Amino acid sequence: MTFTVEEPARDADEVRRRHEANRIAWDEGALHYTRELAADIERLRAGESSTHPVERAALGDLASWCGRAVHLQCASGQDTLSLLLEGAREVVGVDISGRHVDNARAKARALALPATFHRCDVLDTPSELDGTADLVYTGQGALCWIHDIRAWAGVVARLLRPGGRVLVFDTHPATCLLDPEATTPVWSGLDYFAHAERNTGWPAEYIGDVVEEHAVKHERLWTIADVVQALIDQGLALTRLEERPDDFWNAFPALGDEAKRALPMTFLLTAERR
Numbered sequence: 001m002t003f004t005v006e007e008p009a010r011d012a013d014e015v016r017r018r019h020e021a022n023r024i025a026w027d028e029g030a031l032h033y034t035r036e037l038a039a040d041i042e043r044l045r046a047g048e049s050s051t052h053p054v055e056r057a058a059l060g061d062l063a064s065w066c067g068r069a070v071h072l073q074c075a076s077g078q079d080t081l082s083l084l085l086e087g088a089r090e091v092v093g094v095d096i097s098g099r100h101v102d103n104a105r106a107k108a109r110a111l112a113l114p115a116t117f118h119r120c121d122v123l124d125t126p127s128e129l130d131g132t133a134d135l136v137y138t139g140q141g142a143l144c145w146i147h148d149i150r151a152w153a154g155v156v157a158r159l160l161r162p163g164g165r166v167l168v169f170d171t172h173p174a175t176c177l178l179d180p181e182a183t184t185p186v187w188s189g190l191d192y193f194a195h196a197e198r199n200t201g202w203p204a205e206y207i208g209d210v211v212e213e214h215a216v217k218h219e220r221l222w223t224i225a226d227v228v229q230a231l232i233d234q235g236l237a238l239t240r241l242e243e244r245p246d247d248f249w250n251a252f253p254a255l256g257d258e259a260k261r262a263l264p265m266t267f268l269l270t271a272e273r274r
């Protein structure tokens with residue numbers, strides 16, 4: 001994987017241009033998930049949830065409070081459909097990649113599950129869903145693809161019904177400060193406060209080489225404060241914020257366990273619409 005630092009997107013057109021580039025790149029990345037389709041369906045059929053234990057602990061028994069869960073950036077829908085196993089009565093997934101959404105729909109069809117998937121930019125999440133979500137669920141590699149965090153928070157707020165909750169469990173932004181190949185923590189040289197990058201290829205530990213020529217994609221680092229403030233500005237009340245050593249993929253394969261346990265790898269955030 002190679003990357004070049006670039007300026008953060010400064011206007012709505014540039015945000016859309018980067019999201020569209022990411023759509024093309026994610027259609028490539030989704031091939032990896034298409035290959036896993038049959039195995040993923042069997043896991044769901046067997047009642048195996050792919051949600052992270054940290055998320056499960058924070059969500060509690062969804063059957064007791066969650067009618068509709070909306071999963072933003074749902075990829076091929078494994079976590080989305082797992083929310084049904086966790087007790088949600090109905091799930092809706094939103095993703096920009098057509099191939100991911102096709103995969104998600106194929107899983108739901110195969111198992112006749114109460115799920116709907118929309119292929120669109122998260123910023124264009126259909127307004128018919130406004131005010132209907134008991135839970136907006138997102139994370140595990142989601143926010144870095146969004147180039148306007150304030151607009152993203154606006155979508156979260158409009159989807160939630162009063163009393164509804166958002167849960168974000170995602171990569172801790174401080175991980176961008178670490179050299180991913182180093183065996184002990186070494187500063188990557190990146191700017192914590194305004195990092196944006198253009199890159200190609202996928203980490204071997206994650207998706208690997210699914211195609212020969214990789215499309216250019218764009219990532220943006222949002223600090224914890226960027227995310228929290230964007231939600232506060234939408235009138236949401238923060239109910240939980242944790243910085244955690246837990247990982248959801250092996251982003252630092254060379255780093256020893258001791259260092260990993262002492263560094264913030266992820267954060268968990270929940271907030272409520274009053």
Ligand SMILES: C[S@@+](CC[C@H](N)C(=O)[O-])C[C@H]1O[C@@H](n2cnc3c(N)ncnc32)[C@H](O)[C@@H]1O
Pocket residue numbers: 019022023026027072073074075076077078079080094095096097100120121122123138139140141142145146
């Ligand atoms: C790392 S994956 C997230 C994985 C997800 N946590 C899951 O359930 O497997 C990132 C996802 O974000 C999607 N994505 C990227 N930019 C997007 C955007 N602007 N709007 C909607 N989806 C987007 C990609 O297509 C991809 O499926």
